[in-house]
Amino acid sequence: MVGQVVQGFRLTFAGVQKTRGLLILFVSGAGATAFYLFLLPSPAVGGISPLALHYLTPALTALAILFGFGLSATLALNFSAIRRSKAAGAAGLGGLLTSVLPASLCCTSVVPSLLALAGASSSTIIGSSGKIQSIFALHENAFLGASLAAVLAAVILAARNAAASCAVTGQVT
């Protein structure tokens, strides 16, 4: 499996179409990393805002880079393959969604507003909205860990897919 992953990376970032692969990796990676730099510390300020950068820690910075470049590597690897891997796309999307959940559903008005839209009374909302929101607040690290695992899985699946498509077409580096 490791060999296939390495082969997929080699084809995408060192093969005949390396310029496109590297361009996708760095351009979308920089953009996605910037997004994560704002997103990951945002629970501290209750929403995505430049002020969130005050709460950026070295660990969150490292995670933002891993998430950002992990997703862009998945994109580049998928582009280099003839048939895009649906599994890698789903894992990447799963990682993206899981990482967004704590920032958007904890300590914001989203959950109480959704409960109100569903017809819940004020008494019900103040007695239960915390049960949902606190999951994202108290288990934020678990959500980030799951996101990281999903992004890594997406990269591996996309790399294997890129390597497999090379075997089908007989492409050489």
Add this chain to the structure above:
Amino acid sequence: MKTLYRFWLISALCIVGTAFGIAKGQELAIGNRAPAFVYRELNGKVVRPGDLRGHPYMLWLVASWCSSCEAGSSVVASHIDMLKQHGVNVVELRLANDLGAQGPGLQAFQRAIGLKARSTNWYWGEASVQQTLALDPHGYPDIYYLVGANGGIVAIAGNPAASWNRIEAFAVAPR
């Protein structure tokens, strides 16, 4: 098809109507007088309306599991001396039953802040269910009211870490 369309239309109207009904309930608004509640402090004392009368104050309701509330407490702590200089009190209350999910309690915030939490212009307490319903009918985990010296609500917002400029402007405003 028409029946299905009608069903969805009626359901949507019910949902929107309910939401507006809740939103328009007994919600406090800017310009209203802050309710004259007696708040129970963590140390067993009480804060009576008379204790707050005549001075501007920040009435802040938080859930103790809420990360923006913890960050906000640190921001308030770093400015608590400035607030004291301007005669502004802070009343920070844990929402009733932490909105249904028991958090670590406000003592955890106090420990994180250290000595600043003992500032004489900072009251720490627990809101009752009735007070929570009146002050936070939407169940937001982080909401504050800026109350003027005359008892009128000047501003309503949340997340002091993100809206400190507003609090500072309120504190330094000429009275």
